[in-house]
Amino acid sequence: MLTVHHLGVSQSERIVWLCEELGIPYELKLYDRDPVTRLGPPEYKALHPLGTAPIITDGAVVLPESGAIMEYIIGKYGAGRLAVEPEAANYADYLFWFHFANGSMMPRQMGLMGRSPGDDSPIARFMRDRAEATWELVEKRLGEAPYFAGDAFTAADIIMLFPLTTMRAFVQKDLAAYPNIRAYLKRIGERPAYRRAMEKGDPKMAPMLT
Numbered sequence: 001m002l003t004v005h006h007l008g009v010s011q012s013e014r015i016v017w018l019c020e021e022l023g024i025p026y027e028l029k030l031y032d033r034d035p036v037t038r039l040g041p042p043e044y045k046a047l048h049p050l051g052t053a054p055i056i057t058d059g060a061v062v063l064p065e066s067g068a069i070m071e072y073i074i075g076k077y078g079a080g081r082l083a084v085e086p087e088a089a090n091y092a093d094y095l096f097w098f099h100f101a102n103g104s105m106m107p108r109q110m111g112l113m114g115r116s117p118g119d120d121s122p123i124a125r126f127m128r129d130r131a132e133a134t135w136e137l138v139e140k141r142l143g144e145a146p147y148f149a150g151d152a153f154t155a156a157d158i159i160m161l162f163p164l165t166t167m168r169a170f171v172q173k174d175l176a177a178y179p180n181i182r183a184y185l186k187r188i189g190e191r192p193a194y195r196r197a198m199e200k201g202d203p204k205m206a207p208m209l210t
């Protein structure tokens with residue numbers, strides 16, 4: 001049985017959501033963050049040496065890393081649904097946004113964690129500019145197409161949503177200047193599978209869609 005180990009308020013919400021969108025059977029195990037450190041609890045760390053969320057188990061397989069898990073589930077249980085075929089005109093768009101999420105968007109937001117907004121050092125300005133550039137790129141993309149890979153909802157949307165939503169619990173971001181992102185978040189919030197995933201995974205948290 002595919003088991004999704006979900007750490008509350010974390011990137012593993014992506015995997016719960018993916019399973020709900022695909023409509024595949026899975027077991028959901030919930031873990032709370034340590035109330036003081038906000039890190040995963042020892043039971044979560046014991047699953048794999050990396051110890052970060054998400055992690056899935058599937059028989060003898062223990063797999064961390066959002067992107068690897070998503071490809072695994074889509075390939076093994078989803079018959080390729082929610083991915084884009086190499087023959088499709090938007091294949092490169094799909095690949096770019098799927099990998100941009102954790103390759104650039106997440107690291108650039110994480111670079112701001114714990115940094116005071118008033119810090120005007122060259123490195124702080126560099127980090128802020130780099131983070132800002134990712135928001136600008138996302139805003140531009142969502143003005144060109146309703147979904148990251150183009151006209152249809154794909155796994156690129158699932159992996160991209162976390163930095164636009166729940167990540168703002170860790171690094172605040174005012175979305176007032178981004179009408180396309182706000183319209184996109186409203187659209188995503190209307191998806192029954194997303195709502196189900198958030199209710200199952202983080203019942204105490206309202207999805208951060210505004």
Ligand SMILES: N[C@@H](CCC(=O)N[C@@H](CS)C(=O)NCC(=O)O)C(=O)O
Pocket residue numbers: 007009010011012038039040041051052053054064065066067102
């Ligand atoms: N690139 C990794 C990042 C994983 C990651 O940093 N997860 C955070 C949650 S958002 C985590 O596990 N934090 C708690 C901890 O490190 O104990 C992925 O996408 O799986």
